[in-house]
Amino acid sequence: MSTDLYAVTVLGHDRPGIIAATTAGLAQLGLNIEDSTMTLLRGHFAMMLLCRGGADAAAIEQALAPLAANGDLDVAVRPVTDEPTPAAGGSAWVLTVHGGDRSGIVSAVVAEVAAAGGNITDLTTRLAGELYLLVAELDLPADADSAALEGAIRSAAERVGVTATLRPAEADEL
Amino acid sequence: MSSERVAGWSETELGVEGRVLPVVCAPQGVLSARGADVDPTSAESVQLAADLVATMRVSPGCVGLAANQVGVGVRMFCVDVTEHPKTRTQHGTFVLCNAEVVESSRNEKAREGCMSVPDFTGDVKRASRLTVRGQLPGTGETVEFSTDAFEARALQHEIDHTDGFLFLDRVAGAHAIYPRQTYL
Numbered sequence: 587m588s589t590d591l592y593a594v595t596v597l598g599h600d601r602p603g604i605i606a607a608t609t610a611g612l613a614q615l616g617l618n619i620e621d622s623t624m625t626l627l628r629g630h631f632a633m634m635l636l637c638r639g640g641a642d643a644a645a646i647e648q649a650l651a652p653l654a655a656n657g658d659l660d661v662a663v664r665p666v667t668d669e670p671t672p673a674a675g676g677s678a679w680v681l682t683v684h685g686g687d688r689s690g691i692v693s694a695v696v697a698e699v700a701a702a703g704g705n706i707t708d709l710t711t712r713l714a715g716e717l718y719l720l721v722a723e724l725d726l727p728a729d730a731d732s733a734a735l736e737g738a739i740r741s742a743a744e745r746v747g748v749t750a751t752l753r754p755a756e757a758d759e760l
Numbered sequence: 761m762s763s764e765r766v767a768g769w770s771e772t773e774l775g776v777e778g779r780v781l782p783v784v785c786a787p788q789g790v791l792s793a794r795g796a797d798v799d800p801t802s803a804e805s806v807q808l809a810a811d812l813v814a815t816m817r818v819s820p821g822c823v824g825l826a827a828n829q830v831g832v833g834v835r836m837f838c839v840d841v842t843e844h845p846k847t848r849t850q851h852g853t854f855v856l857c858n859a860e861v862v863e864s865s866r867n868e869k870a871r872e873g874c875m876s877v878p879d880f881t882g883d884v885k886r887a888s889r890l891t892v893r894g895q896l897p898g899t900g901e902t903v904e905f906s907t908d909a910f911e912a913r914a915l916q917h918e919i920d921h922t923d924g925f926l927f928l929d930r931v932a933g934a935h936a937i938y939p940r941q942t943y944l
Contacts (some may be wrong), residue, residue: 681928686787708934716788716877721934749792751929757884758867 591638592617592646593666599657600631608633608661611649615641628713631659636666672705675728676754679704680721681739685748687718694742695720695750702735703727718748723755761836762903763846766896767851771813774806774898777782778814781830784925785876794924798827798834800857801900802838805836809897812877822875826913828875835859836897837858837918839911846870846910859894859919860927861887872917873940884927884934886916 595620595629596608612619622635641649646663654661682693690712690713699706699722726732736752771778784790798805808827816838817826823844826837840853864887873881890912893904907915917927931937 612817680931680933682931683927684786684928685792701833710934710937712880712939714939715785717877717879719880719928719930719937721937723934748787749924749929751925753930755933756867 589638590642590670591666592642593637594633594635594637594650595662596631596633596650596653596659598631598684600626600629601641604631604653604659605633608635608650612637612639612646615639615645615649617641617646634698636710663705668681670739673726676725676730677728677732677734678707678757679724679726679752680755681724681750681752683720683743683750684749685743685746686716686719688746689711690744691718691743691748692718693741696722696760697725698735698738698742699724702730702738704730705734763851763905765901766854766903766905769852769854769896771810771853775812776807776810778810778812779799779807780815780818781811783815783819783825783829783875784831785878786928788831789877790831790833791921791926791929792924793828793833794819795826795828795833798836798857799900800836800895800897805834805857805897806835809833809838811821812836812855813840813853815856816840818926820876823910824918825875826918828921828924835922837922839914839918840912841914844910847895848909848911848917849907850911851905851907856892856895856903857897857900858917859892859915859922861890861916862893863889863891863901863906864916865889869932870913871938872913872925874917874927876921877926877928879940880928881921881938881940882916882931883930884930886913886930888912890915925937 617637617639624633801901824839841847866888869885891906
C-alpha cells in the first residue's frame with residue numbers, strides 16, 4: 587500500500603455535514619486521516635487534514651467534488667512530504683497579545699519572535715467588537731534570551747497600542 | 761483570626777449605600793494597567809468598596825469585581841463565591857485592598873470568563889490552595905487567610921485585575937480560547 591500523504595483543505599460557507607461528507611469520500615478511497623484541524627473563522631468553515639493512502643490526488647479531488655458542487659466551498663488536494671520531527675532542546679512558550687483593533691498588530695509582534703529565532707507552532711487570533719486577541723504557542727531555541735524577547739515583544743506591542751505577555755508553556759508530567 | 765474576621769465581614773460595616781457602576785470592557789486601557797495602591801480607610805475607598813459590592817450583586821453570575829473593571833485604577837476588589845457549585849472553603853462577601861498572594865500551590869486548569877471580556881472564555885491554570893494578604897476597607901486592618909478551590913481561583917483572577925492582567929494573559933495555549941456562545 588502506498589504511503590503517499592495528501593493535504594486536503596476545505597474552506598467556505600459553513601453548514602452541517604461538511605466533515606461527514608469529506609471523511610466519507612476519503613474513507614471510500616481507503617485513505618487514513620492523520621493530523622487534522624477545523625475551526626470557524628468569523629463563521630467560515632476552515633479545515634485542513636492530512637491523509638495517507640493509495641489513492642492519487644486526482645481520485646481524491648474527484649471523490650470530494652460533490653462537496654464543491656454548490657460553489658460555496660473550496661476543496662483543494664495536494665501531495666505533501668513527511669516532515670522531520672523537530673529537534674528537542676528548546677523551550678515552549680505562550681504569547682498573549684490583546685488590545686484595541688488596528689492593522690499591523692500581528693506583524694509587529696511576530697516579527698520580534700522571528701528575529702529571536704522563535705518558531706510559532708500554533709496561532710489563534712480573534713476579533714470581537716473592538717478587542718483584538720492573539721494567542722500563540724512558540725518554541726525558542728536553547729540559546730534564546732527569553733527575557734530580551736519578552737522586552738522586545740512588549741515594546742513592539744506598545745508601539746501598536748496593545749499589551750503582550752510571554753510565559754512558559756507549562757506541562758505537568760503525570 | 762483573620763479567616764473568621766473576613767468571613768464575618770459584610771458591606772454593612774461600610775455604612776454607606778453602594779451605587780451600581782457601569783462595567784468597562786477590554787480593550788479599555790484601565791484593565792491593562794496595574795492599579796495604584798489605595799488607602800483603605802479613606803472615604804473614597806469606603807464608597808468604592810460599597811459600589812463594587814452593589815455592582816457585583818446586580819450582575820448575574822458575578823463572583824468578583826475589581827475596581828479597574830468599573831474604570832477606577834486602584835488595587836481593590838470584591839469577591840463572593842457563596843452560591844457557586846465549585847466552591848469549597850468560602851468567606852462570604854468581602855472586599856480587599858492592596859491584596860497579594862502569599863502562598864499558592866496545587867495548580868488546576870479550569871475555564872474562566874470575565875464581565876470585562878464578554879466575548880471569550882479561556883482555560884487557565886491556577887493554584888487551588890492559596891493564602892492571600894490584604895486590607896479591609898473602612899478599618900484598614902490587615903488580614904491574611906487561606907482558601908481553596910473556586911474561591912482561590914476567584915481571588916487570583918481579581919488580584920490579576922489589580923495588577924493589570926486579564927485571564928487572556930494566562931490562557932494555557934492557542935486553543936484554550938473559546939468564543940462565548942450566544943443563542944438568539
